[in-house]
Amino acid sequence: AQSVTQPDIHITVSEGASLELRCxxxxxxxxxxxxxxxSPGQGLQLLLKYFSGDxxxxxIKGFEAEFKRSQSSFNLRKPSVHWSDAAEYFCAVGLNxxxxxxxxxxxxxxxxxxxx
Amino acid sequence: xxxxxQTPRYLIKTxxxxxxxxxxxxxxxxxxxxxxxTPGQGLQFLFEYFSETQxxxxxxxxxxxxxxxxxxxxxxxxxxxxxGDSALYLCASxxxxxxxxxxxxxxxxxxx
Numbered sequence: 001a002q003s004v005t006q007p008d009i010h011i012t013v014s015e016g017a018s019l020e021l022r023c024x025x026x027x028x029x030x031x032x033x034x035x036x037x038x039s040p041g042q043g044l045q046l047l048l049k050y051f052s053g054d055x056x057x058x059x060i061k062g063f064e065a066e067f068k069r070s071q072s073s074f075n076l077r078k079p080s081v082h083w084s085d086a087a088e089y090f091c092a093v094g095l096n097x098x099x100x101x102x103x104x105x106x107x108x109x110x111x112x113x114x115x116x
Numbered sequence: 117x118x119x120x121x122q123t124p125r126y127l128i129k130t131x132x133x134x135x136x137x138x139x140x141x142x143x144x145x146x147x148x149x150x151x152x153x154t155p156g157q158g159l160q161f162l163f164e165y166f167s168e169t170q171x172x173x174x175x176x177x178x179x180x181x182x183x184x185x186x187x188x189x190x191x192x193x194x195x196x197x198x199x200g201d202s203a204l205y206l207c208a209s210x211x212x213x214x215x216x217x218x219x220x221x222x223x224x225x226x227x228x
Contacts, residue, residue, distance in 0.1 A: 034216065046218060106160075
């Protein structure tokens with residue numbers, strides 16, 4: 001079964017500083033990869049996705065992520081964080097089976113704190 | 117385009133009761149998935165429906181069930197509620213399976 005690891009439970013970053021959130025997955029083939037963000041009391045908002053092609057993908061709110069097959073990683077980055085970026089971030093993996101639908105497997109999340 | 121809507125947003129039930137949660141997907145989306153979110157277990161896949169058929173189910177007991185209607189709206193039902201069923205239940209819709217999923221705000225279920 002596939003699994004997703006987000007090694008950092010909490011990350012604190014100063015406003016204006018750069019950000020990198022780590023995500024590693026375990027799966028036999030190339031999966032679909034996603035990053036979602038969740039603010040308190042809210043649902044999940046899709047930040048970006050990787051299905052195939054260019055390994056550097058751009059998302060909303062200035063976020064980007066890079067797929068590295070050799071490292072089974074899909075790290076999320078932002079060059080300069082804003083106080084409004086404080087939230088819970090989830091990396092997720094979906095099957096690239098072309099016909100199946102087994103749901104997304106999520107990491108445990110990384111709680112991002114922004115210091116003024 | 118309106119997003120995924122879920123009703124009700126908050127629900128308090130007693131152990132042993134049953135509950136039905138509703139989800140309306142984004143217009144044009146035919147696939148609906150359900151997830152349970154708890155502090156201890158995180159986000160876990162419950163099941164997915166596409167064209168009124170359940171395509172897959174996560175590792176949950178048979179007390180958890182769902183269905184999808186011809187207009188793609190979906191409901192999930194939990195019977196004989198247990199304290200451990202207290203969670204945020206999230207619905208997600210996608211155009212078809214294997215497309216990106218868009219989540220609703222969730223239904224917060226509290227079982228007392």
